[in-house]
Amino acid sequence: MIGEKSVKFKTKIKTRIKEIRxxxxxxxxDLADRIGxxxxxxxxxxxxxxxxxxxxxxxxxxxxxxPLNEIFYQEPIIKEELNEIKYKKPYKEVEDFINTQGIDxxxxxxxxxxxxxxxxxxxxxxxxxxxxxxxxxxxxDLFIDADI
Amino acid sequence: xxxxxxxxxxxxxxxxxxxxxxKNNLILVVxxxxxxxxxxxxxxxxxxxxxxxxxxSIFTSVxxxxxxxxxxxxxxxxxxxxxxxxxxxxxSIVINHxxxxxxxxxxxxxxxxNINITTGIFDRxxxxxxxxxxxxxxxxxxxxxxxxxxxxxxxxxxLKDPHIIENKxxxxxAKISTxxxxxxxxxxxxxxxxxxxxxxxxLSKMREGEKLKTSIRQLRExxxxxxxxxxxxxxxxxxxxxxxxxxxxxxxxxxxxxxAEILDCxxxxxxxxx
Numbered sequence: 001m002i003g004e005k006s007v008k009f010k011t012k013i014k015t016r017i018k019e020i021r022x023x024x025x026x027x028x029x030d031l032a033d034r035i036g037x038x039x040x041x042x043x044x045x046x047x048x049x050x051x052x053x054x055x056x057x058x059x060x061x062x063x064x065x066x067p068l069n070e071i072f073y074q075e076p077i078i079k080e081e082l083n084e085i086k087y088k089k090p091y092k093e094v095e096d097f098i099n100t101q102g103i104d105x106x107x108x109x110x111x112x113x114x115x116x117x118x119x120x121x122x123x124x125x126x127x128x129x130x131x132x133x134x135x136x137x138x139x140x141d142l143f144i145d146a147d148i
Numbered sequence: 149x150x151x152x153x154x155x156x157x158x159x160x161x162x163x164x165x166x167x168x169x170x171k172n173n174l175i176l177v178v179x180x181x182x183x184x185x186x187x188x189x190x191x192x193x194x195x196x197x198x199x200x201x202x203x204x205s206i207f208t209s210v211x212x213x214x215x216x217x218x219x220x221x222x223x224x225x226x227x228x229x230x231x232x233x234x235x236x237x238x239x240s241i242v243i244n245h246x247x248x249x250x251x252x253x254x255x256x257x258x259x260x261x262n263i264n265i266t267t268g269i270f271d272r273x274x275x276x277x278x279x280x281x282x283x284x285x286x287x288x289x290x291x292x293x294x295x296x297x298x299x300x301x302x303x304x305x306x307l308k309d310p311h312i313i314e315n316k317x318x319x320x321x322a323k324i325s326t327x328x329x330x331x332x333x334x335x336x337x338x339x340x341x342x343x344x345x346x347x348x349x350x351l352s353k354m355r356e357g358e359k360l361k362t363s364i365r366q367l368r369e370x371x372x373x374x375x376x377x378x379x380x381x382x383x384x385x386x387x388x389x390x391x392x393x394x395x396x397x398x399x400x401x402x403x404x405x406x407x408a409e410i411l412d413c414x415x416x417x418x419x420x421x422x
Contacts, residue, residue, distance in 0.1 A: 013402055036351055038344040051400045054360060058421045068415050072401060 006120045007128060008144040009076035009112075016071055018046045020064050034063045078142045079112025081135045097134050101127060156236040156316050163274040164306025165225040171270050172221045180210045234304055236316045241281065243302055255302050257321050259283040265310045277310040278303070281317070361420040365393045367411045381410050 021031055028046075032039040037056060044050035045060075052060070061068045085094060098105055111131070114122070125145070132139045139145075184206060191202045227247045235242040243253045264280040271277060281302030307313065368378055375393070379386040384403065391397035392407075399407075401415075408415045 013405065038347050038351070040344050051402050053398045053400055054404045054415075054419055055398050055421065057401045057404075057415075058419070062421075072405070074405065 006116075006145075007123075007125060008116050009078060009119070010140075010142055010144055011074035012048070012077050013051060013072050014048050014075045015045055016073070017042070017060065017064070020066060020071065024064065031060075031063065035059045076112045076142075078131075078135070081137070081142070082109050082112055085109075085135070101130065103127075156313065158234055158236075158307075158313060160229055160232050160304065160306040161274075161276055161308045162226075162229055163276050163308070164229050165222065167270045167274045167276060167306070168225040169218065169222045170273075173218055176214050176217060180214055183210050229306065232304075232306075234313075236313060236320070238320070241302060241317065243304065253302065255281060255283060257317070260302075260317070260321060263314055263317060265314060275308065276305075277307045278305045279307060279310050279313060360395055360398060362392060362395050362418060363420075364389070364407065364411075364418055367413060367418065368393075371411055373411075378407070378410065382406050 017031075021028070026034075028039050028042045032042045035042075035056065036059065041050065041052075041056070045052060057068060057072065061071055064071060098108060111119075111123075119128075125139075128143055129139045132142045135142070187202060187205055187209070191197050191199075224247060228245070231247055231250070232243075232245045234244070239258075240254050240256045243251075243255070245251055245253075261282050264282065265277050266280065267277045279302070281304075283302075304313070368375070373381075375389045376386055379389045382389070382403070383406075388397065388399075388403075392399060399419075404415050404419060408418055411418065
């Protein structure tokens with residue numbers, strides 16, 4: 001694999017705080033009080049708009065009594081973008097993109113779910129560049145072009 | 149248009165015509181009196197101004213315009229009332245008006261700021277009311293009357309029972325602007341935000357003393373990586389790694405998870421709350 005080009009997803013941190021909190025019957029305020037942060041912080045954390053510091057993350061894990069990797073997980077940025085595409089773009093534009101690129105409907109929407117090894121095998125860099133542009137991003141915003 | 153969208157359709161009272169005609173006649177009477185006094189003054193002062201000439205001047209400058217204007221205004225306002233309808237719909241109020249130029253003004257409830265009910269002296273004589281619906285911006289186009297260039301966007305004059313329409317609009321606005329059930333705890337009130345900011349400031353001050361214990365160095369040496377190599381892989385300056393190893397820096401979760409990924413361990417193995 002040395003010298004071969006490979007493409008990786010850029011990821012962002014998402015949380016399951018809300019689900020776990022709801023299971024424990026805690027309100028945002030309850031959780032905020034126990035961790036020792038403001039309710040706003042919890043709100044933005046749940047919305048995924050805030051990259052918490054490690055100390056806060058540890059405290060959340062402690063209060064919710066779950067391991068860190070169960071509460072926080074990384075998800076490709078492109079996954080959320082593809083999920084939201086139907087709200088952001090008219091159906092016809094998506095249809096046109098699929099037709100011009102000659103790919104299957106289901107494959108397009110599952111790009112966020114496939115393995116990173118699969119990613120560079122199944123799709124050319126040119127296609128991913130087009131896809132990023134279609135989603136209104138630059139290639140570097142969604143993918144990492146890494147040498148192995 | 150969907151049948152269900154209509155909630156209430158109304159027209160305005162014919163008393164509006166009487167009121168406007170009376171109002172215009174009063175102004176005309178004042179005008180007639182003033183002109184007559186001038187004519188009388190000229191008649192008594194100027195000997196060349198005989199009685200026939202006086203009658204003619206009174207007729208041309210007082211009676212003829214009076215009758216013409218009164219007639220035209222009566223015709224105009226009865227046409228105005230005939231052409232004026234309003235519909236209180238589910239999401240907007242629609243006002244159709246105009247004698248010469250037909251206008252159809254649609255005001256969405258979301259944009260309504262307040263509703264004024266006014267009743268002037270002449271209005272009170274005929275027991276009619278005027279509803280003014282004010283929105284954030286003024287525009288002459290959607291204004292209810294053609295006479296006033298710029299006024300409230302919704303202008304419904306000559307109403308006998310303004311409270312019906314007022315209550316209807318208020319009811320619908322209340323329905324639109326209330327928080328949907330289940331979302332109450334997700335919306336911050338201003339006083340909560342101020343308190344929140346204060347608390348978070350105090351807490352952030354308190355947290356400054358917290359320290360993290362870390363075993364990055366041990367794990368890094370176990371993986372046979374130098375600090376420089378690790379910094380390069382993570383994509384941060386070497387100083388960051390140094391600070392982290394000394395426990396002087398509280399990393400973000402993203403950074404911590406990157407390091408954990410590279411060193412192939414859990415975040416919990418790397419860091420520990422002191």
